Amino acid sequence: MSPLRSKEKLCFKESRHGAGVLAFLVGAAVVLAAAPVRADPAPTLRQVELAIGTLQAQMQTATEQYNQARDAMTAAQNSRLRLTRSMAALQPRLAVETERVGQFAATVYRGAGVGTMTTLLTSGSPDELLAELATLQVLNRQRRAGLNQLLAVRRTLTAQQAALLAAVSAQNRGMHAMATQQQAIQTDLARWQHLRDTYYPDAGRTADIYPEVYDGPATGAARIALTYAYAHMGSPYQWAADGPDSFDCSGLTLASWRAAGVSMPHSASGQYNAFPHVALSDLRPGDLVYYPHHIAIYAGDGYVVHAPQAGDVVRRVPMARAGGGVIGAVRPS
DSSP: OOHHHHHHHHHHHHHHHHHHHHHHHHHHHHHHHHSOOOOOOOOOHHHHHHHHHHHHHHHHHHHHHHHHHHHHHHHHHHHHHHHHHHHHHHHHHHHHHHHHHHHHHHHHHTTSSOOHHHHHHHSSSHHHHHHHHHHHHHHHHHHHHHHHHHHHHHHHHHHHHHHHHHHHHHHHHHHHHHHHHHHHHHHHHHHHHHHHHHHOTTTTOOOOOOOOSOOSSOOHHHHHHHHHHHHTTTOBBOTTOBSSSOBOHHHHHHHHHHTTTOOOOSSHHHHHHHSOEEOGGGOOTTOEEEETTEEEEEEETTEEEEOOSTTOBOEEEEGGGSSSSOOEEEOOO
């Protein structure tokens, strides 16, 4: 066989081989394109509800801690304001005492008419001179003692003011960190709630009826508070909110009793510690029922109205279902 014919045959084989490889690659591409893309399996309803419950509990705890820190910061700011007023009231007294001591010192030590010789010449005897000098010294000590006392008060107030300023700054930083943590929890919670709505649209739904008008037996301020709470049933939960469109648990109780003219802290524990405690057997409509990191307003007949948790709305539920075990109750006044 000629060298030319051999070369043509080799080229033909390589061509057939190349065509085969190409056909294989094309076929594989078609198969891969036709194969379904593997997706992660949907979480079970139990997994979703467990994640949501865990995040809601974390949010409830974080919200209560944030509210407590905010109450503490408000108290520190009020104390700082009172100190500032006290220092402002002290300044005129300091100015008067300082001027008096200065004038007295100038009179005694710079000889403004009462030098030793002048006093001696005008005195009836050396004994009178000594008596007058002793009086001057006593008065000088008294002036200085008064001034030193005022200066000591000012130093104390200044130190307290500096400490309060540092405390407020630290609380601000802490509240910022807690707000960041809450935002992260809220983001995770929204993702899991979206998964529940996507895969289990009928889960997590209740048939609660939201009466918008209170018609129970409460009277006076308690009736006003319950009327407000009932009128806001269905309002969404929002951490650190106290109305009028959204609430957290202590924000709802605060806003309800604020409508009745009663002030209280914006934290569940703060409210529980602010008013007289009442026995659960003596509950009246309008009393506040306290749970771990949670608080609700008693509506009567074993029910409470509360802002339950992130992703939920203000609703009326049996008292036993509102939290992780009742700790106690208080009666705002």
